[in-house]
Amino acid sequence: MSHEVAGLPEGILGHHFSSLARQNEAMRLGMWLFLATEILLFGGLFCGYAVYRFQFQLAFAECSRHLNLTAGTVNTLVLITSSLTVALAIHFARTNRQRAAVICLVLTILFALGFLGIKAIEYTEHFHERALPGKYYAFEAVKVPGAAMFYSLYFLMTGLHGLHVVIGMSVLAWILWRTVQGRYSSKYYTGLELGGLYWHLVDLIWIFLYPLLYLI
């Protein structure tokens, strides 16, 4: 076992694991299980969306047309690209190119910030048009029953997603710091991999949100 930990920074291998391979397996399984819980968390909102979409088909279609399609599409591209950069970061770490990995992680975080910025602009627009959730709804352009419900769901879903973008950014920042410290290399990069996995999930959730809210 000592040959495994040779060349690795301190404290990577837990005393209770028989081998690094076992520990990596455990870490990956743990993260996948956690991702499953995140999917179910959003699942409740998707379920609510499905129910109310079916009930207020016209209102939802109408409101969807009033969302900023450009902003949504740009955001989708931004997030997909950020998933690419984080995957590249893992690749570079695995092939011992630490500087490249750091650059990719920084790019990912910047893309995430960009996403949040565009979302902030969109939200400001909504506030100005009074296209707000539930009891605050006063959007002149769409006055059909169910419109307020669309915006309630829109804000809930994108809000919760935005919160996860922030969480993801914090995770990435932590991973970035560890990478700068030299923790990840071809010998061990599982922590980086798990951070990347989480970011991919954040991206995936948006990929479902985008068509449901902006396209249909």
Place this chain on the structure above:
Amino acid sequence: MRLSEADSQALAGAPPAPTYLEDGTTVLSWLNTRDHKRVGVMFLASVIFFFFVGGIFALLLRFKLLQPGPFFVDAISYNRMFTLHGVVMIFLFLIPSIPSAFGNFVLPLMIGARDVAFPRLNLFSYYLYLIGAAVALWGMVHGGADTGWTFYTPYSSTSPTQVAPILLGAFIVGFSSILTGVNFIVTVHTLRAPGLNWMKLPLFVWSTYATSIIQILATPVLGITLLIVTVERIGGFGLFDPARGGDPVLFQHMFWFYSHPAVYIMILPAMGVISECVCAFSRKNAFGYRAIAFSSIGIAFVGFFTWGHHLFVAGQSTFVGGAFGLLSMFVGIFTAIKVFNWVGTMYRGAITFRTPFAYICGFLYFLVFGGMTGVALATTSLDIHWHDTYFIIAHFHFIMVGASVMAFLAALHYWFPKMFGRVYHEGWGLVAASLIILGFNATFIPQFLLGNYGMPRRYYQYPEHFQALNVASTAGATLLGFGFVIIVIYLAIALRYGQRSEANPWGSKGFEWMTASPPPTHNFDQIPTITQMPHDYRTHEPPGVISVA
């Protein structure tokens, strides 16, 4: 015969390793522990504390119910008390109780591991639990919610009481539950000792594994549902408000999608404990090991598809009601399988009647009776009369208290020597068990009758003809309360002054007895190789830690 660690080290001339209790005695060493055993003990202390908080609420409620009219407290206070009783008992006691207290302690020992897969995450789970409990307590101190633990909308979105802190507290405790579930699943997959394949796992591990699956899949849905209600209250979002196009019944669907599997979180670990105790105290292998193991997974799986049986009269369509009713029947079958197999385990065993066995007897009777009333409810037509009456209250208390709490107490008494290295007073153990079983019957059988009679639940005032049964139930509750208090007293005395126990006082061949009682911090000097089934009593071993090779 293998020498115990202590003996072999003594022979080698080295001092014996300190037990996990002695390894660091400062408060900080406990608060910053990575040791699953210490996390388990901290959870145990916390859940017992909250059990008494919830129990005090219960006694206050039953005291008020002595009189049919306004008495002792006003209606709003009463409504707050039954809400908090439910919230505390379910989220702060029952759901974490057996998994987080005993599962944490015993699971790694049972699979020959040194710790759970993610020790720091484990500690974090505990802190999340404390934070959630603190938030809920803050809400309680400021009046607390009066919505019932089920938070039905639109009442919960419009009630003037402190609903948000209670919702938030439950949300945070939910994350504690999820992380514990993740930890256990990964532990069972990756930290099993050499030779230990799935079909040799102790039955407690099987049931904890099934519980963990439910915890990770169901709890997030509760989280999002409570979050939506919170934003309804704060922001007027209206997802469940009909005035804004929302559907209050959607809340019920989403809530029960979690909360029905949640009741299996509350009973599956209890069933696992009973499997272990029945084998240990009958000194016999598990009758139908595979059936018991797979029925745990079966309950976890089918339990996800039965939530609509809480909505038979809620405005759900007749057809859907029927579908849920039929599926609910299947869950009952898995429980029936277990009961027959447990009783079958006793056949040709070598039974000794100790306190844990007394709790097993109570458990079996309460589970069968309570479980079959559940089947009765699932017949749909009978539920129309019984829904939202004291019959339902009696049904779920039979399972949650009569079965789950009995199993919790069985676990507490069975694993007390393992966890603390002390022996408690057996006589008092039996006295308390008798008081609890009797008191429980006296409390809840009148409630079945009250439900038949027509008394709805959550009633502050009630029509006078219900009074006699209410008085009987309160009398029983007092007896029940005494029983619990007695337990705490003699266990606390045993902790401090009890006789030190041997390594394996029960002569049990469950895998947790492979190491000393209490265990050293690192559990095993050498990870054992396991080739036997648990609870194999075909041969007798001298007292001490067991060999499983």
Place this chain on the structure above:
Amino acid sequence: MNEVLRKLLFLPDQASTFARDVDRLHYFVILTTFVVSTAVGLTTILFFIRYRRRSETQTTPHIEPPMWMEALFIGVPLSFFTLWFFLGYREFVRQQTPPADSMDVYVMGKKWMWKFAYPDGPNAINVLRVPAGRNVRLLMTSRDVIHSFYVPEFRIKQDVLPGRYTQTWFNATTPGRYQILCAEYCGAGHSIMRGEVIVLKAQDFEDWLAFQHRGVVATQDGQPTALDFAPPLGNMVDQGRRIAAEQGCVKCHSTDGTRHIGPTWLDLYHRREKLTDGKTVEADEAYLTESMMDPALKVVEGFQPVMPSFQGKLAGPEVAALVEYIKSLQSDAVRTGPSEGPAYAPIRGR
């Protein structure tokens, strides 16, 4: 036998046509439960006595259940549970399906009282008068939060929801007074939100109804509270007529058959309307209500989608009154077309 078990189990009187059947299944299930629990308990005691530990060094054989035994443990409970389910579900469907000839009563629950309205009769608070031996359908909604209408002696219960109609039905067999209890927690007054069903002999009920019609203002039962702002105004049809005038419905919908901006209300109820998207719909209570709330959803062919929505403008009882008014607008014309049958069909059998 029925009486003995009923009293033993503290079941209330059986005062409706399905109470007896419900109770019979109850006895079957509960007696089986007792038998099984006792059997399990006795077996445990028996095993404990027979197989108690005789020495500290005692060993035990390794015993696995044979396949047939496991099959028995699964098969027997499964058969019982499935049998109970089908017996119960058959009864459940009966309980959830009002017969076609039911007399309708509108029920509104609100914190913390019950209000009743007869289509061609008076309003009442907290007291529901019905004739014995007659099928009565309750069309229920809530003004605020979820309540539940529960009459133990009838073995009926149904949640009452805001923003939606739910229904239940019963046929009371014995004249008498029966308590209504709210069975869904609704706040501080939940446990005092009670009412009474007064079941009258058929003739007494007719007499009471006739007496009510004599007065311009109907007599009220029960004490109105400060929360009760809706003024009593004769029967629902009159109320509906007044609301239709106030809200301007009659500007677009005629009541005499003339085609105007909207479809005429004469003979509208149960009429099959063809929609702009080609589908047909029957104008029942649900469609009429939906048209008031979301008129653009189903527009009748040949008319423009210009009707505004009344969501938020009409309260539940007002919508019900309008529906009753529309229902009352029947000409003597013979209906053409095939008989479509009632909207709510009864279960064949008893």
